[in-house]
Structure formats: C-alpha cells, structure tokens
Amino acid sequence: MIRFILSRAVQGMIVIVAVISITYTLMYLSPGSPFASEREMPENVRESLNRIYGLDQPLRVQLWRNVKSFATFDLPVSYRLKGWNSGDIIAQAAPVSFTVGGMAFLIAVALGIPAGALAALRAGKFVDRATMAAATLGVCLPSLVLGPLIALLFGMKMKWFNVAGWYDSDDWVLPAVTLGLISAAAVARLTRGGLRETLAADHIRTARAKGLDEKTIIARHAFRLACLPLINYLGPLAAGLLSGAFVTETVFQLPGLGRHFISSAVHKDFTVAMTLAALFAALIVIFNLLVDILQAWLNPRIRLTEK
C-alpha cells in the first residue's frame, strides 16, 4: 500500500513537470505578446520588457528556469498583475473556488446518488422517468444558462440571496447550487446505470435466492459495486469543481480560480497559467489516487500493486 502510494506520488510529480513544460511551450508558441496593449509601445521598451522577464532567451532556458522555480516553491511573478507572484494570486483565489467547488460537490453527491438510486429501484416507473428527465435536462443545461436563471429567480425575484458577488457569508449558495445541480445530473445517471447493472448481476440473484431481504442486498451487496463507475467519475469531478469554473464565476462574480484560467491564457500570462495548470494537475493526481484506494477498498477484486 505504501509502496503503491509512493510510486504514484513519483509518477504524479513527473506528470506535473510535464504539464508545466507543455503549458509553457504552448503559451510560448501561441501568437501575441504578454506585453501588448492597445497603445503601441516603443521598440526599446518591448525589448527591455522581454529582457527583464527573460523572454528573449531560448525556450529551453526559459523552461528550465520555470521548472526550477516550481521545484523550489519560489513561484514566478505574474506578467500581467505587476508586483504579485503567481502563488499570491492563487492563494487569494483558491479558498473561493474550494468553498464553492466543495459545496457543489456535496450537493451533487447528496442529490445525485439518492435520486439515481431511487430511479434504479423504481426502474421504468414514473419516479424513474421524472428523475431521468430532470437529469438529462441538467446534463444539457450549460451553467451559462442555468446560472443567470438561478440568479434571476433566487436573487432578483425572491431576494433570498445576492445575485452576484463574494461578500456575505452565504454568497457561496447560488453558485454552488448551479454547479451542484449540473453535476448532480451526471451523478444521478451514473448511479442509476451502475445500480441497475449490479442488480441484474449473478451474485445479487444468488443473494436473493439465499433469501436475504431486499434492503440488505441493496445496501451491502449491490451498492458497493454500483459505486465503482460513479467513483471513477467523482475523482475528476472533484478536481474540476475545486479548481474553479469560469462561467459560473463570471456569472456570479466570484474571485475564484476559474477566471484566472481564462484571463491568464487570453493575456498570455505565462506564469499564472503554468501555476494553475500545475495546481489542476496536482488535484487530478491526488483525486485519482484517492479513487484507486477507494475502489480497492470497495471491490476486493482490485489490488493495489504496481505489477
């Protein structure tokens, strides 16, 4: 177990270094300059800026400098937000995204799993159809549509919450509900699918034949297995939710990570883009590891070995 975790940690680090390097190279190759502005600047200023930030050096020197700064946790300064290093920027935005993303994750799980399970157990009945229709709608509705709708209904019309902003202690609610509902839809569909498949499996039939009561069968035998595809999905979902959601953050004006993802790419802010990519990669690595451990625990057929 410990060997497994260690070897995955080493793999994870290699992945993160690769992600940083690829991000930097892509940014380097993409057109535009991080220093371009509507008012043209003199050539000597452009040259000085490139020299100050080391952008005049060959790509491999630039890459090495950045990988080194990440390895030593001495994060590089942002090209756009002058006087802030990319670590400061992430440190300001991460708590916001973690709160909203974490709550959205809880909503998705708390809503999606019971709904999916209910649908599976009442397969073909009205409850199933209604839940799945709602879930399909949820999967199809982009946050760009759902977000403003929720803001209009619970913010503007009902006056329950602020339509946007990050000031009051309850400002996480509407964005978390938006993200949570959308994810809950996918969770519900996966739970339903997994549970229906498991309920038709041989060992469940055996359990029924043994005369176990239906509640025990579902809770102890079926649900554990039915969770496997769901857990595979929940790992990346958690990483995705925690690292921020651009559209939801824009609609609700949250100072989270998602907006930095887009603005760093649009403004060619190499360093912030790299730091975010590294953070996202780290989250994915961590959650995938958690998923593997959870799966091994839930399904005895999976063993944590490296060979």
Next chain:
Amino acid sequence: MTWITRLIIIAALVAGVWGFDALRKTRPERVKLADENGVLLVGIGTDIETLDPHIATGQPEHFVIVSLFEGLVAPGVNDPDANEPGVALSWESQDQVTWRFKLRPEAKWSDGTPITSHDFLYAWQRILSPELASKYGEMLHLLKGAAAFNKGETKDFSTVGVKAPDDHTLEIVLEGPAPYFPGMLKHYTWFPVPRQTIEKFGGMTKRDTEWARPGNLVCNGPFTLKDWRINHFIAVKKNAHYWDAARCALREIHFFPIDNYESEERSFLDGQLHITYTVPLAKVPLYRQTKPPFFKQSLEMTCEFYRCNTTRAPFNDKRVRNALSLAVDRVALLDQVIRSGHRPATGLTPPGAHPDYPPLEKVRFDPKEAKRLLTEAGFPDGKGFRKIDILTNTSPNARTVAEFFQESWRKHLGIEVSIRQMDWQVYLDAQHRLDYDVARAGWVGDYTDPFTFLGIFRSFDGNNDTGWKNPRYDELMLASTREPDVSKRLALMRQGEEMLLDEMPMIPVFWRMNSSLERPEVRNWKHSMISHRCYKAVSLGPYQPLMPKP
C-alpha cells in the same frame, strides 16, 4: 406512511419555505448600508493590473489611481474636464513652452512627509528611465530632452527640461508650445510617486516590487489604499493627510471589476452598486426607450474607426479606401443596428476636443460615388477585387459592426468580405505587425485637444498601424506643435485632418456615447469626456429606492 404524516411533512416544508422567504426578503440592500457608512460602490469594468502609476496602462487603473494620487493639476470639482489646482497652487506660462508651477506647501504624502518639487523630479526620472521599461514613458516626451533620456541616448537627467529651483517650485521646458499641457498633467503618468517607499522596495527602476500593494502603498490623493483583492474589489479610504480632506465627503470607495456587463447590471438592480461602469450593449436601446431615471448617457471623446493596411494591395490605392468609406451608411448602422446613441463620425476628431475645433463634415454615405471610385481604381462592380478580411476583437458589438460593413461592401461594391475575430492580445499584435486587410480599432483621447487623435497617424507614431506614411502630414503636425498662436495651430491641424480624410488610411465609423446606471442618492457625480473623475466632490444622500414611487 399514513396520509397524516405526509400532510405534516408537506405543511412543514411549506412553512419552512415561507419562513425562509420572510427572513431573507427583509435583508437590507448593500447600497443602503453603504449609504449609511459613506461608502461609494463603483463598477470599473475589467480588473486592474497594478496601482503603480508608472506601470499602469489601462482605464480601470486610471479610475482607481486618480483616487489615490494627485498630480500638479486636478480635475475640476464641478467639471472634471476643467483644470483646477492639485499639488500645484498655481502655474504660469508666457509662451506655452516654459512653465512655472508653484507647489502648495501643505501638500503631504499619506505617511505625513511633505511633497516637494523633488518628488516630481524623482517621479519623472523614474518613468522616463529606460531600465523601468514603462510602456507609457512616451506620454512625457513633450518635455524637452525627455525622448532622448527615455531611449537611453543620455544618462544625464539634467538634460530633461525640468528643474526644481526650490522645494516648492517646478520649472518646466517643453519641446514646443502646448496650451493643453495643464490638462495633460491630470494623466497618471505625470503623478508623483513616493520616493521613500519605492527606495525601500528595491529602488527607482526595479519593476514588480510590492510597493504598490495594500499595506505598503503611500500616496498623496484624497484616498489611501485599504484593501485589494484580485478580481474582487479594491477598497480605498479617506486620506487624513490630503490637503483638501475637508472637502472629501466619502469615507470609502469600493471599486468592483465586473467584466461581465450583464452581471454588473444585475448587481446594480439588486442594490449592490451605486454606479456601473457601463450597460450591456443589448440593453441600451431598451433603456433609451423606457428612460428610467437611473440610466445616464454622456459624450465620450472616443472615435471608432477601421484601419486600412495601406501596405497591401488593393488598400494602397486611396480611391479604394475612399470607396470603402463611402459605401457604409453609418446613420443606418447606428439608428437601426447598434441603437446605443453613438453618433455617426463625420471626421476623425470627435466634438469637444477643442471649443474652436468643430468636427469636420467630410465622411459621408454615397454608394454611387463609392462605385465610381472603385471602377476608377480598376474594379468595376468589384470584379477582380480579391476577397478581404475584417480583423476584429471578440466583443459581440465589434462583430455586429463588422457584419454591417461586410454586408454594405458586398451590396454596394460587390466585394466579398470575411470576418476574422481574434483574442485581444493576438488582435493587437496582428495590427502592430500589419498582418490584416482592414481592422476595427478605437482611440480614446488622452487630453482635450485634436492632436491626441491626429498625432497617431504621423508616419513614425507607434499607434499608426496602417503603414500610411505622408511627409506632408508629418510636417503639418510638427508645425502645429511649434505654433504658439492657438487659431493658427488649430488651422494647421484642420489642414492635417482634411488631408487624412482625403487619403483615408482609416475609415471613421462612430463617436462613442457612454452609458451607465447611477443610483439617485449619488451626488455631484460629473461626467467627463475623457473619463476624468473628481471623487472628492462626490457625496451620498440618504437611501432612495431605484424607481420613484408612482
């Protein structure tokens, strides 16, 4: 479950929702609390990148920086476009070349140190130092010898035309007569910076230090920096050391960078903002129709135009460029498509640039003449004219205008046009590299004078971006900067603009109208054509509902 338990559950749910609703509905609006505490909540569009006046380049930065810093000259209390004494008590000039500024002795930094003329010397040396690589150093090239120092041709700052004979006097020599000079001093590039703080954080020419962050920033304006959260808000509070602190009625201002204009509008209607940065473009026509009292429009000194890449055929032919301009019905575009109150441009320089410089009436819609010119240029009915691209940024409005141009040129000239939308940095870069056919562009005046628009089309100007070079035009512009007589100067610029519109390296489209939403309790919020703001004059009355009771 019996029907009784079900009923109880449903009743409990309904009661819960009702109670929650009653509890939440009565929450006070954020503006109401802000009104009581003297806090102004303002939208500023996109987020700021820095608060260092020598590194900043954008408009949102301008909105915040002018609350924190003050130059020699300050925006007027009743008209922000007027010039009133700031750090300078008075100024005089006989020939508009040599200027003498008397500084007020009571002016202080927010840490209590007095401001002297040496602080201005330090600041101007800093922004002009090539090592700092300030993008806007060029704004100071009006100072004699500043360009040479800025380009690193000399290391001796005493060659630049500014002297401090004593602690409270500045003597300034310019390259040529500039009657608009005091107005220019309201731009943040000319503001003083706190030597004591900057030296503590790595020295005069070190970039990216933390001197302009909360806790470190020392300033001299009506407010000081309280907090700054990225993508969130910037809070400033009243500066007790400000020389005119008695006038300053607000206790705090909170600036909100909300780049999604629909979200900004929702925040305003929800009582979270006093003043918005703008209004979503799609909503402006509706507001113009229903005219709610909180909807405000004001003239902006901005021109939207289309650049022609004159280094590429067929745009190297002025007949083609003129044909393109004549084939667009700007009145129809603005009245039927954009409907935001913008005015069709009849020249480049918008109205208001100078009281004695009314806009030229040269740009018009004449499809017949357009067709004739195109035929004369060798493309009868657009035959043989290659397919061209319009380069725009990704804003929906830019796309709408581009589509109108596409349709007009297809319909009146028989030219096939495609639209190429690019992300902001790439779009700017493509224009600077002259990698386009026709490109959408806009220019905001820096000071109220036609030169702020006409100057950019000089052949050597970095913002020309059309490849158009005309020695006669350069001569006229140069002559205008050396002419001390105002009416002669304006006549020279007029001659230049006539020439520019005859050659048409850029096709003027419209002069922008600024729209915003403002709460009724905000007092003395004055509009400026070039975004000047006098925050110390603004105050908040008692809370009022957005719509007056019928």
